[in-house]
Amino acid sequence: MTTINDIAKMANVSRTTVSRALNNSGYVSEDVRKKIMSIVEETGYMPSVSAKSLRTKRSGVIGIILPRISTETASRLVNGINDVLSKQGFQILLTDTELQKDKEIEYIRLLKSRQVDGIILSATNINDELLQTIQDVDLPFVSLGQDFPGVTSVVYDDYAASVDVTNMLIQKGYDKIAFIGVGEEDPSVGYERKQAYLQTMAKHDLPVQDHWVETGDFSIESGYEGMKRILQNHDAQPNAVFAVTDRMAIGAMEYLKEQGYKIPEDVAVTGIGASVMSKYVSPSLTTVDYFNKEAGEEAARALLGQLQGKNTSKKIKNSYRLILRDSV
């Protein structure tokens, strides 16, 4: 391994000067600079990041905590984050909690010990311990998808989007709308979307049967099972179902098709997420585009802002768009 000392020797200067030339800090005469640079070029020298980081307390690495690494949403987020960050010379350190919430805390600590310069967290829940940990690490921090009090957060307008979906369904004449959600410990996906549905139904004086409201776990399978349980009760069958994620909506569609229900004639279906799949299932799925990639970019930009000292906790609400397709 060639080090800064080797370069210094070869160029007949001190390593101080080499460092200055490399980092464009302080004065270095043109001649010397050129000489150094050409030697760097020749040798393919690259500064040791650990030495640099030990000295400067900055690593050039941003930690990202995701609930699931292998989902379309995660991919898009990472894509957006990476686009913005890599342009500024930052690298990404990815961690995957696999939906275990104690891991969120564990990874925040781990990333801190890895000297990351900042953290972007896509959480599936909010709790005091987590909040406390975020305070403790005292690092530039952005929450993505959940609104953490006192923490810069890039959020989706879950409530408004779900109101829009429900209203759209109602306007199209559906009056018996079922719902497949996720657990309410997830404020954004679990709580907000459900409240929006419930309150919009109430606003229109549309009754909601108890057995119309089901809870899944983000998986296609759980959408299938949820739909099954909803239709088990033959008395009061819904004529539409609002699933809070595309995957669960697609699971619901599977069950409906299997049972010979026509979509949307017998039961209309909607999702959220605008997955690629939603476009290619039959019938194509009405859904909401959350612009995940843009949200990732937003989060990265917010983090960059904090890195440059603008230390105000901000709330950024990303936009969304209803995509009307054949399942309604």
Next chain:
Amino acid sequence: MTTINDIAKMANVSRTTVSRALNNSGYVSEDVRKKIMSIVEETGYMPSVSAKSLRTKRSGVIGIILPRISTETASRLVNGINDVLSKQGFQILLTDTELQKDKEIEYIRLLKSRQVDGIILSATNINDELLQTIQDVDLPFVSLGQDFPGVTSVVYDDYAASVDVTNMLIQKGYDKIAFIGVGEEDPSVGYERKQAYLQTMAKHDLPVQDHWVETGDFSIESGYEGMKRILQNHDAQPNAVFAVTDRMAIGAMEYLKEQGYKIPEDVAVTGIGASVMSKYVSPSLTTVDYFNKEAGEEAARALLGQLQGKNTSKKIKNSYRLILRDSV
């Protein structure tokens, strides 16, 4: 930030001893160890990774180079890699070439300078400069999906899988089989799969019209366009099409459906990849499962092996499985 010196002071021992207690290296009396550990616990001390890495020349980070971060295949690979690596205390540093092949070389160098302990590369092409770079960095290295001479490679059996797909089509009675591939600078996806198709057709004395063989770029859109061009010529229309990726197959299906062709009655369609989507499009897509997650695990294990000094370049062929569904 509390450092090893702080802990040493608090425990009335030298930092040498603290280091030994922390790393279970050398002798430390039970009493002292307990004392140190309780102080570590209390303070929440975490060793500085950069200092450690500067000293030991190991970072605990593995670099991964992907052609596209936001695809299902990439997600599954990363998932598998992460599963294996995180258990051994390794972190992942992800980079995305966005299909630009000069970036593969750039990222290998970058990762090296970041002191990663090893690299896993999922390349879309093979060339001498790339090969040279891999030699130069002289790091534990695993190629995933391409067979690099002299480099440990985890590969899919592209040839055999594509022979199987073609044979299956032929056995089902399809005799006019078109093909949508990708550029041949990609040995695995571009070259191998095409050769398998061509040679299997030849073996069965089935003619292949020139205009039946199209080249896409992995995108759904390019599958759509490829199918369109193939059917443009009304003289010799195929009764099946073998697309080398699910996404292109789904694009082809879109065009077929749009034009009123029945699948599989008029034209059968097959893909490769076993994407989630392939199961939920209508008709469901016949495809090949490449067990990407397992391949990722394999690659991680191979890398771990090299990290432990077993420095033999190995070739690992991952298995695959044909999934017969309704599009054939």
Next chain:
DNA sequence: CTGAAAGCGCTTACAG
């Protein structure tokens, strides 16, 4: 079983 000292490869006041 424990500690003093050297050194990993950088950057950054400080001095000239």
Next chain:
DNA sequence: CTGAAAGCGCTTACAG
């Protein structure tokens, strides 16, 4: 414009 020196937080021979 340039350099000597200190120091970042660790680990690891070496000595006892």
